[in-house]
Amino acid sequence: MKKKSMLTAVVMWWFSVALGQGTDSIKFTNAASLTMIGKALPTPFAFHRLDTTVYKGLSPSENQQARCPSGMALLFRTNASQIDLYATYKFDPSMNNMTRIASAGFDLYIKKDGKWLYANSTVAPKDTKSLTLIKSMGSGTKECLLYLPLYAELDSLKIGVAKNATLEAIPNPFTHKIAIFGSSFTQGISANRPGMCYPSQLERNLGIEVCDLGFSGNSKLQPYFAAYLADVKVNAFVFDAFSNPDAEIIKARLLPFISIIRAKQPNTPLVFVQTIYRESANFNETSRNFENEKRAAVENMMKEAMKQYKNVYFINNPALPGTDHETSTDGTHPSDMGYANWAKNLGNALVKLLPIQ
Amino acid sequence: MKKKSMLTAVVMWWFSVALGQGTDSIKFTNAASLTMIGKALPTPFAFHRLDTTVYKGLSPSENQQARCPSGMALLFRTNASQIDLYATYKFDPSMNNMTRIASAGFDLYIKKDGKWLYANSTVAPKDTKSLTLIKSMGSGTKECLLYLPLYAELDSLKIGVAKNATLEAIPNPFTHKIAIFGSSFTQGISANRPGMCYPSQLERNLGIEVCDLGFSGNSKLQPYFAAYLADVKVNAFVFDAFSNPDAEIIKARLLPFISIIRAKQPNTPLVFVQTIYRESANFNETSRNFENEKRAAVENMMKEAMKQYKNVYFINNPALPGTDHETSTDGTHPSDMGYANWAKNLGNALVKLLPIQ
Numbered sequence: 001m002k003k004k005s006m007l008t009a010v011v012m013w014w015f016s017v018a019l020g021q022g023t024d025s026i027k028f029t030n031a032a033s034l035t036m037i038g039k040a041l042p043t044p045f046a047f048h049r050l051d052t053t054v055y056k057g058l059s060p061s062e063n064q065q066a067r068c069p070s071g072m073a074l075l076f077r078t079n080a081s082q083i084d085l086y087a088t089y090k091f092d093p094s095m096n097n098m099t100r101i102a103s104a105g106f107d108l109y110i111k112k113d114g115k116w117l118y119a120n121s122t123v124a125p126k127d128t129k130s131l132t133l134i135k136s137m138g139s140g141t142k143e144c145l146l147y148l149p150l151y152a153e154l155d156s157l158k159i160g161v162a163k164n165a166t167l168e169a170i171p172n173p174f175t176h177k178i179a180i181f182g183s184s185f186t187q188g189i190s191a192n193r194p195g196m197c198y199p200s201q202l203e204r205n206l207g208i209e210v211c212d213l214g215f216s217g218n219s220k221l222q223p224y225f226a227a228y229l230a231d232v233k234v235n236a237f238v239f240d241a242f243s244n245p246d247a248e249i250i251k252a253r254l255l256p257f258i259s260i261i262r263a264k265q266p267n268t269p270l271v272f273v274q275t276i277y278r279e280s281a282n283f284n285e286t287s288r289n290f291e292n293e294k295r296a297a298v299e300n301m302m303k304e305a306m307k308q309y310k311n312v313y314f315i316n317n318p319a320l321p322g323t324d325h326e327t328s329t330d331g332t333h334p335s336d337m338g339y340a341n342w343a344k345n346l347g348n349a350l351v352k353l354l355p356i357q
Numbered sequence: 358m359k360k361k362s363m364l365t366a367v368v369m370w371w372f373s374v375a376l377g378q379g380t381d382s383i384k385f386t387n388a389a390s391l392t393m394i395g396k397a398l399p400t401p402f403a404f405h406r407l408d409t410t411v412y413k414g415l416s417p418s419e420n421q422q423a424r425c426p427s428g429m430a431l432l433f434r435t436n437a438s439q440i441d442l443y444a445t446y447k448f449d450p451s452m453n454n455m456t457r458i459a460s461a462g463f464d465l466y467i468k469k470d471g472k473w474l475y476a477n478s479t480v481a482p483k484d485t486k487s488l489t490l491i492k493s494m495g496s497g498t499k500e501c502l503l504y505l506p507l508y509a510e511l512d513s514l515k516i517g518v519a520k521n522a523t524l525e526a527i528p529n530p531f532t533h534k535i536a537i538f539g540s541s542f543t544q545g546i547s548a549n550r551p552g553m554c555y556p557s558q559l560e561r562n563l564g565i566e567v568c569d570l571g572f573s574g575n576s577k578l579q580p581y582f583a584a585y586l587a588d589v590k591v592n593a594f595v596f597d598a599f600s601n602p603d604a605e606i607i608k609a610r611l612l613p614f615i616s617i618i619r620a621k622q623p624n625t626p627l628v629f630v631q632t633i634y635r636e637s638a639n640f641n642e643t644s645r646n647f648e649n650e651k652r653a654a655v656e657n658m659m660k661e662a663m664k665q666y667k668n669v670y671f672i673n674n675p676a677l678p679g680t681d682h683e684t685s686t687d688g689t690h691p692s693d694m695g696y697a698n699w700a701k702n703l704g705n706a707l708v709k710l711l712p713i714q
Contacts, residue, residue, distance in 0.1 A: 096457040096480050099547070101687055105453070110640055119640045120688040123453050136643035190456070192547065192692040196683070283467055283476045286493035326553075326697065330458055331477040335549040337694035340683065 027167075028086055028158040031146075035075040035169040038203070040179050040211040040232040047072070047154040049213065050228065057224030062215055064091060069148035070187045071199045071212020076144050077170045080161035082135040083108070083144075085124075091153035092126065097190050097330045104152035107195040108133055109204070111143040116204050119144075121193040143170055147194035150187060151216075174209035176356040179232055181225060182240025185276065185342075187214025190333035201343035208235075208356050220245040221253035226260035236269040236354050237261070238346075243275045246290075247297035254301045258309055269311045269354055272302060273346065277318040280331030313353050320345045384524075385443055385515040388431055388503075392526040395429040395560070397536050397568040397589040404429070404511040406570065407585065414581030419572055421448060426505035427544045428556045428569020433501050434527045437518035439492040440465070440501075442481075448510035449483065454547050454687045461509035464552035465490055466561070468500040473561050476501075478550040500527055504551035507544060508573075531566035533713040536589055538582060539597025542633065542699075544571025547690035558700035565592075565713050577602040578610035583617035593626040593711050594618070595703075600632045603647075604654035611658045615666055626668045626711055629659055630703065634675040637688030670710050677702045 032046035043051040050066035052058055058066060067090070085106060092104050101107075105123030109116040124131040133146075148154065161167045180186050180199050188197025195201070199212040211234065215225075221241055229237060241257075242250060258270065274295060281288035295318060302314040320342040321327045327338030334342060351357055389403035400408040407423035409415055415423060424447070442463060449461050458464075462480030466473040481488040490503075505511065518524045537543050537556050545554025552558070556569040568591065572582075578598055586594060598614075599607060615627065631652060638645035652675065659671040677699040678684045684695030691699060708714055 094451075096462070096482070099456055099686060100453040112639075117639055118636055118682045118685065120637050121685075122687060125453070134637075134640060136641045138640075138642050142640075190549065192549070192686040196692070201683075279475055280477050280491075282469075282474055283491060283495075283499075284493045285495050325475050326558075327693070328475065328478075329456060329549040329693075330479060335553070335693040336684070336686075337692070337697055340694055 025163050026084060026160045027163045028160045029167050031074055031157040031159050033169070034159070035172055036072060037075060037172055037174065037209050038072040038200075038211050040213060040234070047148065047157065055224065055228045057222070059218065062218045064153070065187065065215045065218065067091070067153045068151055069154060070150045070214055071197060071210065072148045073200070074144075074146040074148070075170050075172060076146070076159070076167060077141055078144060078161050078165060078167045079139065079141045080165035080167065081137045081139070082162070083133045084160035085131050085133050086129055086156075086158040086160060087124065087131070088129055088155040089152050090155045093151060095151065095189070097333060098151065099192055101193050102150050102188065102191045102196070104149045105194060106133060106149070107147040107193045109145040109147075109195060111145075116145050118195075121195070141166070147200060150191065150194050150197060151189070172209065174203075174207065176208040177211070177234045178208060178236045178238055178356065179211040179213055179229065179234045180238040180240065181213040181219060181229060183214060183219040183243035184216035184333060185214070185243055186212060186219070186240045187216050188212070188339070189216060190329035190335055191339055192336045196336045196339055198339040198342040198346065201339060202347050205343055205347050206351065206357060214240070217244055219243060220249055221257040223253075223256065223260055226257045230261045230264040234268070235356055236271060236350075238350070239270065239272045241272060242294065242298045247294045250294070250297055250301055254305060255308065258305055258312065262309055267311055269313065270309070271313045271315060271350065271353060272305070273320070274298060274314070274316045274318050276320050276342075278332050279325055279328035282325060315346065315349045317345065317349070382520050383441060383517045384520045385517045386524050388514040388516050390526070391516070392432040392529055393429060394432060394529055394531065394566050395557075395568050397570060397591070404505065404514065412581065412585045414579070416575065419575045421510070422544065422572045422575065424448070424510045425508055425544075426511060427507045427571055428554060428567065429505045430557070431501075431503040431505070432527050432529060433503070433516070433524060434498055435501060435518050435522060435524045436496065436498045437522035437524065438494045438496070439519070440490045441517035442488050442490050443486055443515040443517060444481065444488070445486055445512040446509050447512045450508055452508065452546070454690060455508065456549055458550050459507050459545065459548045459553070461506045462551060463490060463506070464504040464550045466502040466504075466552060468502075473502055475552075478552070498523070504557055507548065507551050507554060508546070529566065531560075531564065533565040534568070534591045535565060535593045535595060535713065536568040536570055536586065536591045537595040537597065538570040538576065538586060540571060540576040540600035541573035541690060542571070542600055543569060543576070543597045544573050545569070545696070546573060547686035547692055548696055549693045553693045553696055555696040555699040555703065558697060559704050562700055562704050563708065563714060571597070574601055576600060577606055578614040580613065580617055583614045587618045587621035591625070592713055593628060595707070596627065596629045598629060599651065599655045604651045607651070607654055607658055611662060612665065615662055615669065619666060624668055626670065627666070628670045628672060628707065628710060629662070630677070631655060631671070631673045631675050633677055633699075635689050636682055636685035639682060672703065672706045674702065674706070
């Protein structure tokens with residue numbers, strides 16, 4: 001027995017070193033029990049965005065993306081000085097144009113003077129489950145907003161604080177809610193950390209809940225996505241719907257897409273956003289011509305859509321991520337700098353159109 | 358013979374598909390034969406920053422960093438419509454807080470209307486050597502500035518253009534040259550692509566050549582780095598010298614470090630930059646206190662240094678990456694957004710201090 005106790009003590013010590021605080025003094029809480037924002041409709045598994053057992057028709061890659069918690073965040077209150085995480089993944093891709101902090105990591109904001117202030121962001125090395133998110137915080141209760149991974153699928157997530165510390169859900173403070181259906185731009189490829197995809201920046205800037213329904217490469221006005229959105233109750237929908245399809249798809253699908261949503265939601269504002277200027281077009285003439293032709297087709301189709309349907313809007317500004325040509329990571333996807341401009345420019349346009357503040 | 362020709366044709370076809378243009382019509386040029394900027398002193402191997410066979414005393418990790426071409430760029434002129442690269446690596450690390458485009462990739466600017474305009478950036482998947490950097494460009498001669506990887510060590514690099522296209526070195530257009538010795542901030546951790554580390558942004562913003570002598574975690578006022586810098590001929594040195602060491606190291610090493618440089622360079626301007634505000638200090642009290650105490654020590658030491666030595670300057674602005682608390686990737690290192698602010702704020706300060714434009 002004595003030997004076993006010794007072994008247990010050594011194991012406990014090792015965990016304590018690994019976690020940066022005594023494991024015997026930590027309690028872990030299932031993150032799914034806390035308040036979750038950024039979700040359009042409930043799902044059986046907490047960290048999925050869309051219930052693919054109810055909404056059918058998605059391709060295998062769309063199904064995988066639907067299981068990533070892009071743009072979702074947890075809300076809780078704690079008086080702990082240190083917060084640990086225990087995360088396991090079902091899908092954890094390596095990406096050339098994105099940090100692993102953004103694809104698989106966690107991004108913490110804490111309320112200060114009424115505003116969400118950046119606290120820290122981190123990710124554990126692959127095959128490591130425990131990590132310390134933040135430590136050495138002062139005493140007092142902290143209201144926390146924890147953004148989840150943009151491109152990884154979680155299997156489980158637990159939040160650890162000292163046993164004598166509090167950890168509890170807080171009510172969702174946001175009164176207005178919008179959903180953005182879109183491409184990799186919306187899902188947040190090339191953001192540096194999860195909270196910097198433009199939907200999440202918009203969330204903090206405007207003080208409204210934003211559901212990120214970005215599907216990298218797969219935002220093509222599909223009827224099954226329209227059928228899903230038709231069931232979602234929000235103050236408005238925003239569409240980054242012209243980045244992935246070509247002009248022919250847009251011509252064929254835009255009006256039927258709107259009609260599916262309008263059949264269930266006759267008045268909800270639908271705000272379509274022009275596809276952005278891609279920096280690769282600075283010198284790649286094929287890319288430039290393709291995008292220019294598409295933008296012209298979009299302008300024509302949006303005129304038609306706004307004639308046929310009320311409360312349909314068009315933000316025709318390809319320069320949402322800025323005009324200095326320095327904001328791209330890979331010629332297509334903005335960096336945090338581009339997404340920050342996008343969130344500001346789009347936010348300014350949305351508050352003029354919608355009663356969301 | 359017929360069979361062999363058939364096989365050759367198939368292999369040629371495969372290469373042509375893989376490279377996006379006919380291999381039989383591509384010629385590859387050793388990139389080391391082109392004009393290279395951002396290097397402080399010559400090295401036997403073109404893509405190293407520092408000759409560790411001459412300058413001794415560096416630790417193994419510093420030696421590895423010295424072999425990364427951080428901040429270095431190639432200058433050439435071509436009338437090709439497509440540019441391919443063939444790159445092999447000796448060291449190609451996976452990093453959690455950085456894209457692989459930035460750590461191991463390539464970043465192209467092309468001159469337009471007298472300014473360097475972003476063209477494209479990319480990296481091949483691991484274990485793939487060939488990649489197309491840009492294609493479908495218009496006819497005419499392009500002046501190219503190609504930034505090299507920030508955290509990988511190249512074994513070789515070749516540039517491929519069509520056989521009937523030109524590819525030639527162009528003279529270095531920069532008349533002024535500065536060197537920045539510094540930490541991971543200077544080497545460019547968390548930049549989204551190679552050309553967005555702040556030394557390279559400064560290079561484009563001010564139109565001066567900038568040598569990036571960033572050594573992640575290892576910028577600690579070491580005497581062997583001072584001995585190296587004393588041999589470097591530039592218009593000014595900038596030092597991000599207070600990010601890695603603690604207050605005790607700064608107190609012990611700052612004046613001897615300056616004295617080693619001053620022994621060979623009595624008048625070259627030496628511009629020291631205060632360590633930046635780290636966003637983790639928003640809530641991590643240990644980090645905040647450590648950094649505050651260090652900054653106070655730096656202020657005292659810099660007063661002493663400026664008393665003892667002429668042409669020594671101090672830019673005491675911890676907010677170089679901005680003040681909105683949104684510019685960090687991981688609580689310590691800025692994103693492109695933070696580095697863009699850093700380059701602008703530092704550039705404004707430098708042009709007031711130095712006759713470099």
